[in-house]
Amino acid sequence: MSNQENNSPKPPKNYVTTRRLTEQELFHRASELLEDKLARGQAFCNPNTVKDFLRFKLAHSEREVFAVMLLDSQHQLIEFRELFYGTINAAPVYPREIIKAVVETNAAAVIFAHNHPSGVAEPSDADKRVTDRLKTALDTIDVQTLDHIVVGKDTVSFAERGLL
Template sequence: MKRGLSEDDGKPHHLGHRQRLKDRFREGGADALPDYELLELILFNAIPRQDVKALAKALIARFGSFTEAVSASPERLKEVGASEPVITQLKIVHAAGLRLIKGEIRQRPLLSSWSAVLDYCRAAMAFAEREQFRILFLDKKNGLIADEVQGEGTVDHTPVYPREVIKRALELAASAIILVHNHPSGDPTPSSADIDMTRRLIEAGDKLSIKVHDHIIIGRNGHASFRSLKLI
């Protein structure tokens, strides 16, 4: 028997493994598979004729979980040996997940689907390597008008200009906004700069009847809500 071929049909062993993995997924769903095997299913499309188990395990070892692997930047994925087709496939999965969650929060008022809002913000920003400042613009019924990243900064700072934020809210005819940014350090505790910036945005919004519902800080280890912390 040639190395890498199964005893029964002479085909490369990884082909039988692929079929068995697909069968297990169809029968038991994603919960029937550990993270690295779910990654294997995704990698099958990017690498059609090779065993992908080693790469899948390397991605989990490097990033810690399925979620963090598909959320990782292309630059970091390349460090693990991911090719362009692999990176594209992982980014498609990440984008599809965001689209699904975003679809949920578009269907009803955001303030009545808060857990979905947090899930979306975490999926979009928790594992980013630089700070991003995102704004959710809401209409009079607290429905989502737009979701925009207003800026991206360094690992611990993103410049935010209240005048530009309020100007954009007026352009979109928004009645309220939810501020969101991430802390790449993982700790979502608000800094004094975060608190000061939020207060300036609230003051600017009050002058034009644009309400700041909340400011959410997203980290790998959880989130912080200014409203829950009574900072708003």
């Protein structure tokens, strides 16, 4: 067997369902598959992987959802947690609950995410203020804030825009 044959990628897995799935169910299943794949050792170092994962998780919610990706010191996913739920244009965010989740999981880094049900992913002034508050709170316990992703029709990364 040649070296090339040994390094060839595995064929993609096939998935079968016994019933029709709604769009919401399909996106939920896709996010579970991606989460499972990433939880088994791949670090969340690629911004596009993070954006795809969060788009599957949050893009189709009809109300605002604020979530956190809790990561270990190698930036591998420990847990994805939806923490706060709001209305069509706002969700309350409490730093105390974020810190509690970080301590419970022994996370070394986080990525924040929330959706804009309007579809417009542009961060608001309130989004920027809450990110600053959360980053300051986590800095006091030596936990890295890697990014805050806003999900709409597109995704916006605070880190890519230099907002962190």
